[in-house]
Amino acid sequence: MNDFISLNQGSGGKLTHELIEQVFVGRFGMVKPLTDSAILKDTRCTLAFTTDSYVVDPLFFPGGNIGKLAVCGTVNDLAVSGAEPMYIAVSFIIEEGFPVNELVVIAESMAEEALKAGVRIVTGDTKVVEKGKCDKLFITTSGTGILNPDLEHISIARQVKTGDKLIINGPVGNHAIAVLGARDSLSFTSSVTSDCASLNHLIRNVTQNCNEIHFMRDLTRGGLATVLNELAAMIGGGIVIEEASVPVDEPVKGLCEILGFDPFYLANEGKVIIVVGAGEEKRVLDVMRSDPLGKYSEIIGEIIPDKKKLVVLNTSVGGQRILDMPSGLQFPRIC
Amino acid sequence: MKYIDEFRNKNLIMNLAVLIRKSVIRNYTFMEVCGGHTAAIHRFGIPFLLPDNVRLISGPGCPVCVTGTDFIDKAIAYSKMEKVIICTFGDLLRVPGTVSSLEKEKAAGADVRIVLSGLDALDIARMNPENKVIFLGIGFETTAPGTAATIKQAEKENIENFFLLSAHKVMPPAMEAIIKDGVNIDGFICPGHVATITGSSIFEFIPESFYLGCVVAGFEPADLLQSILMLIRQVNQNDPKVEIQYNRAVTLQGNLIAQKLMSEVFEPCDVPWRGFGIIPFSGLMLRKNFERFDIEKEVPVRIIFQEDNELCICGKILRGLKTPGDCLLFAEICFPENPLGACMVSIEGACNTWYRYKLNK
Numbered sequence: 001m002n003d004f005i006s007l008n009q010g011s012g013g014k015l016t017h018e019l020i021e022q023v024f025v026g027r028f029g030m031v032k033p034l035t036d037s038a039i040l041k042d043t044r045c046t047l048a049f050t051t052d053s054y055v056v057d058p059l060f061f062p063g064g065n066i067g068k069l070a071v072c073g074t075v076n077d078l079a080v081s082g083a084e085p086m087y088i089a090v091s092f093i094i095e096e097g098f099p100v101n102e103l104v105v106i107a108e109s110m111a112e113e114a115l116k117a118g119v120r121i122v123t124g125d126t127k128v129v130e131k132g133k134c135d136k137l138f139i140t141t142s143g144t145g146i147l148n149p150d151l152e153h154i155s156i157a158r159q160v161k162t163g164d165k166l167i168i169n170g171p172v173g174n175h176a177i178a179v180l181g182a183r184d185s186l187s188f189t190s191s192v193t194s195d196c197a198s199l200n201h202l203i204r205n206v207t208q209n210c211n212e213i214h215f216m217r218d219l220t221r222g223g224l225a226t227v228l229n230e231l232a233a234m235i236g237g238g239i240v241i242e243e244a245s246v247p248v249d250e251p252v253k254g255l256c257e258i259l260g261f262d263p264f265y266l267a268n269e270g271k272v273i274i275v276v277g278a279g280e281e282k283r284v285l286d287v288m289r290s291d292p293l294g295k296y297s298e299i300i301g302e303i304i305p306d307k308k309k310l311v312v313l314n315t316s317v318g319g320q321r322i323l324d325m326p327s328g329l330q331f332p333r334i335c
Numbered sequence: 336m337k338y339i340d341e342f343r344n345k346n347l348i349m350n351l352a353v354l355i356r357k358s359v360i361r362n363y364t365f366m367e368v369c370g371g372h373t374a375a376i377h378r379f380g381i382p383f384l385l386p387d388n389v390r391l392i393s394g395p396g397c398p399v400c401v402t403g404t405d406f407i408d409k410a411i412a413y414s415k416m417e418k419v420i421i422c423t424f425g426d427l428l429r430v431p432g433t434v435s436s437l438e439k440e441k442a443a444g445a446d447v448r449i450v451l452s453g454l455d456a457l458d459i460a461r462m463n464p465e466n467k468v469i470f471l472g473i474g475f476e477t478t479a480p481g482t483a484a485t486i487k488q489a490e491k492e493n494i495e496n497f498f499l500l501s502a503h504k505v506m507p508p509a510m511e512a513i514i515k516d517g518v519n520i521d522g523f524i525c526p527g528h529v530a531t532i533t534g535s536s537i538f539e540f541i542p543e544s545f546y547l548g549c550v551v552a553g554f555e556p557a558d559l560l561q562s563i564l565m566l567i568r569q570v571n572q573n574d575p576k577v578e579i580q581y582n583r584a585v586t587l588q589g590n591l592i593a594q595k596l597m598s599e600v601f602e603p604c605d606v607p608w609r610g611f612g613i614i615p616f617s618g619l620m621l622r623k624n625f626e627r628f629d630i631e632k633e634v635p636v637r638i639i640f641q642e643d644n645e646l647c648i649c650g651k652i653l654r655g656l657k658t659p660g661d662c663l664l665f666a667e668i669c670f671p672e673n674p675l676g677a678c679m680v681s682i683e684g685a686c687n688t689w690y691r692y693k694l695n696k
Contacts, residue, residue: 188451244345253336259451260682262378312694317348317556319380321692 005098010128020126023103027111028090028121038122040087046149048083050074051142059106059137061182063174063194066139067106069269071113071121072198073220074143079200080216080272082151082207085117090124091140096131106137117198119143151207157215157275160235164214164303165281167274169202169288170195170296171247172224173266177255188258192251197270202291210284212277219271222326225264227273228311229325238306241323244316245300264313265326275303338583342555343379351560352384358567362388364519365566366655368510369526370397370683371554377692379556389563393688395509395653396526398474398502399426399681401608406473406502407432408638413469413500413630414445420463421447422456423471424478426681431674433640453485460489460497469630472501477528479503479619480593483600486621486628498630501620503601507537508617509608514545518655522548522566524559527581532597534589535579542575553581600625609677610650649676652685659686666690 001022009015025034054070064072071088078085090110094103114121153159178194199218207213217227224246232239248256248263256263270293276284281299288294304312311323341347367373373393376382382391395401411432414421421437428438428449441447446466450456453470460468472482482503489497506529525538530551538549548569552562562580569575579585597619606618621629646664651657659665659678669675671687678686 250336253339257336257339310694313380315378315380315556316345317343317379318345318352318384319556320383320694321377321380322694324691 001100003100005094005096005100005103005128007096007128007130010094010126016126023100023107024124024126027107028114028124029111030122038087038089040122040144046147046152047144048078048081048147049142049144050077050081051140052077053138053140055135055138056179057135058179058182059102061194062178062192064196064269065106065109066137067110068113069196070139070141071110071117071119072196072269074141075117075119075198075200076218076272078143078145079203080155080218081147082154082216083145083147084204085119085143085145085200087144088114088119088121089142090121092124092126093134093138094126094128095134095136096128098136103137113198117200148207151213154213154216157231157234159214160231160275160303161214161277162237162303162305163278164275165278165299166239166241166301166303167276167281167284167288167297167299168224168246169199169272169294171249171252172219172268172271173248173252173256173263175269176223176266177252179267188255190251190255192249192255195268195270197293199270199272199293202288202293203272205291206274206284206287209287210276210280212280213274213284214277215275217273219268219273221267223263223265223267224273225262225311225323226325228323231275232309232311235303236309238304238309239301239311240304241301241311241313243313245298247296247298264323278302339555342553342557344557347557348384348560351557351564355389355560355564355567356386358564358571359386359388360571362390363521363567363570364390364392365522365524365563366392366394366513366518366520367524368394368396368506369524369529370400370681371528372524372526372552372559373397373685373688374683375554375556376559377688380692381556381559383694384560385563389567391524392520392655392658393652393685394513394523394655395608395611396475396506397678397681397683397685398478398504399430400649400653400677400684401504401509401610402427402430402473402502402677403607403609404432404640405607405638406500407436408640409631409636410437410471410500411435411440412636412638413634414440414447416634418466419446420459420466420468421445421471422450422459422468423447424451424473425449426683427471427473429674430677430680453482454488457485457489457494457497460494464496467496467498467630467634469498469500472499472503475504475506475526475529476532476597479601480532480590480596483596486600486625487596489628490625497628498633499621499628500630501618502606503619504606504608504617505603505619507540508614509611510538510541512611512614513654514541514547516654516656520547520655521570522550522575524562524566525549525551525577527551527553527558527585530579530581530585530589532590532593534587535577535585536587538577542577546575548575549577551577551579551581551585553584608653610653644675647676649678649686652678659689662686
C-alpha cells in the first residue's frame with residue numbers, strides 16, 4: 001500500500017478492500033466475511049441508538065485524536081441515555097493524499113478506546129474524496145446499546161424535581177482549549193490536554209450503586225451552559241449554579257481570561273452532569289470520586305422553581321446573573 | 336490565579352459592597368466608558384451587589400460597537416477582491432455592514448482570518464507574498480501601539496504586501512463629546528487599559544473643564560467596587576478629580592515607549608463614530624511616511640452604505656442616553672446571533688452583555 005491515500009482506494013474495488021483489511025478489520029476485531037450489515041443477536045429489549053460526525057481540526061491534539069473522540073462521543077451519548085453501549089458502526093470520509101500512517105494511528109486509538117469502553121466496532125464504510133473536497137478526514141460513528149429499564153426516564157428528565165442536586169465529574173473547558181491550542185492559526189500553546197474519555201464505566205458505577213439518578217447528559221459543544229439551559233427548558237423550571245463550585249483548571253482559566261472566553265461555554269468530551277434527588281448527592285459524589293474519571297467531581301447547583309426557566313449563576317464574588325445559551329461561536333476578543 | 340484571585344476574594348468584595356451601602360447619601364449615575372468594564376460588571380453580577388440608588392451606564396468604549404458601518408463595508412469590499420487576505424480580530428466578524436458581514440463573506444469564500452495581533456497578520460503576509468494581506472486595525476490606545484509596532488516592523492523588513500485598514504480611535508474626544516451631548520452622569524469609571532498606555536493624565540481635562548470625577552479602574556470585581564466607592568466619595572465631598580484605582584498597572588504618565596510608537600506612526604484625524612457622527616481628532620491615520628501601508632491609498636474603494644435600522648438606539652446607548660432595555664428591537668428582533676445594531680455584536684457591547692447576563696431583561 002502507498003504512503004498516501006489515493007482516489008483509487010475509494011473505488012470499491014481491490015484497493016478499497018486492501019485498505020479496509022490492512023487498516024481497520026484486524027484492529028477493530030471485525031468478524032469476516034464483511035457483509036453489508038452487522039447482524040446482532042439477542043437484542044429483544046429496548047435499544048438506545050445514536051449517531052455523530054467528527055470533523056475536528058486538527059485531527060491530533062493533546063489528549064487524543066479524531067478517532068478516539070469518535071468512539072468516546074458515541075459511547076457517552078449512549079451511556080448518558082441510561083444504555084449499556086455495545087456496538088459501533090464507523091464511517092470514514094478520507095481526502096485523497098491523506099497519509100496512511102496517520103490513518104493507522106487513528107484506527108489504533110479507536111480500537112484501544114473501544115476495548116477500554118467494552119464496545120465492539122462491528123460495521124463500517126470507507127470513502128475517498130478528491131483533494132479539497134473534504135478536510136483530511138471526517139468520521140461518523142453510530143452506536144447502539146441496551147437500555148437499562150430502570151433508567152428509561154433519564155434522557156427525558158421525567159423525574160427531575162425541585163431540590164434535586166447537580167453534580168459534575170470534573171473541570172470544564174479542557175477539550176476546547178486543547179484543540180484551540182493545537183491549531184496553527186492562534187499563536188498560543190498550552191499544557192492543557194483534552195478530557196476526551198469514555199464515561200460508561202463511571203456512569204455504570206453510579207447507576208448500579210446509587211438511587212435517585214434523575215438525569216444525565218454529557219457536555220460537548222456549547223459546554224455546561226448549553227446543557228443547563230436545555231435541562232431548564234425540558235423540566236420547565238429553573239437551575240441555580242454556584243460559580244465557585246464549578247471546577248475549572250488554572251491554565252484554562254488563564255487562557256479564558258486572555259482570550260475573553262467563558263469556560264461555561266467551552267466544549268468538553270469527557271464530562272457529564274448528573275442530576276440526583278436531594279439526600280442522595282453525597283453518596284453519588286463519593287461513588288463518582290472513587291472513579292478515576294470522577295476524581296474531581298463537585299456538586300455545583302440545584303433545581304429551583306422558576307417559570308421563566310432561567311439558569312441563574314451565583315457568581316464567585318457574591319453577585320448574581322443569568323447563564324444563557326451561547327449564540328454562535330465564541331471569538332477571541334480585541335483587547 | 337495570581338493577580339486575579341486576590342481581586343475576586345468574596346470577603347473583600349462583600350466588605351466593599353457594605354462600604355458602598357454605608358456611603359450613599361443620594362442617587363448616583365456613573366458611566367463605565369470601557370466595554371471591558373461593561374462585560375466584567377455584568378459577568379460578575381456587580382449590579383446585584385449595589386444599592387438601587389447607584390446606577391451604572393455603559394459608554395462608547397467598545398471598539399467594535401463604535402466602528403462605523405462604512406468601515407465594515409470597506410472591509411467587505413476588500414475581502415471580495417482577488418488575492419486578498421483579510422486579517423481581523425474575532426469580534427469584528429459578525430458586525431453587520433449595510434448588506435453583509437465578514438462572517439457571511441467568509442462563508443461565501445472570502446479569505447478572512449482571525450488573528451490575535453497585527454504581528455500574526457504580518458506573519459500571514461510573509462507566508463503569502465503573492466497576496467495582499469490587509470489587517471483591520473481597530474481599537475483604542477490599547478491596541479493602536481501594537482498596530483504601530485507592526486507597521487514599523489513591516490517597514491523594517493520591507494514587506495510590500497502588508498496593508499492596514501485603520502479604524503483606530505482615541506478615547507478622550509469621545510468622552511468630551513458625551514459630556515457636551517448632555518448626558519446626566521456624576522462621574523466616569525475610566526478605562527484602565529487605555530490609561531495603562533496613555534497615563535491617567537489624559538483625563539485631567541474632565542474635572543478641570545466639566546467638574547466631573549474620574550477613577551481609572553481595573554477589571555476585576557474588587558477593582559470595580561472600589562472605583563465606585565471612590566467616585567461616590569468624590570461626589571459626597573464635592574471634590575471631582577482624577578484618581579487611579581488600577582495602580583498596579585496605571586501611572587500618571589503611562590507607557591512612554593508605546594506613546595512614542597503611536598505618535599511616530601499615526602496622526603490624529605476626524606472620524607465617524609457609530610452613534611456620534613464625526614468627532615474631531617478622535618481617529619488615528621497613518622502618517623505620510625507610512626502611507627504606503629494604507630490600503631485605502633493603495634487600492635481605493637467606493638462604497639455606498641446605509642445607517643443602522645432607524646429603530647435601533649445603539650447611538651443613544653453609546654452616548655449613555657438610553658439603556659438596552661429602552662430599545663424596541665432588543666431581544667425582540669435583535670439578538671447576539673443576528674445583531675441589528677453594533678452594541679449587540681461584541682461580547683463587550685452593552686446590549687450583548689445585557690442579553691447574556693442580566694436577570695431581568
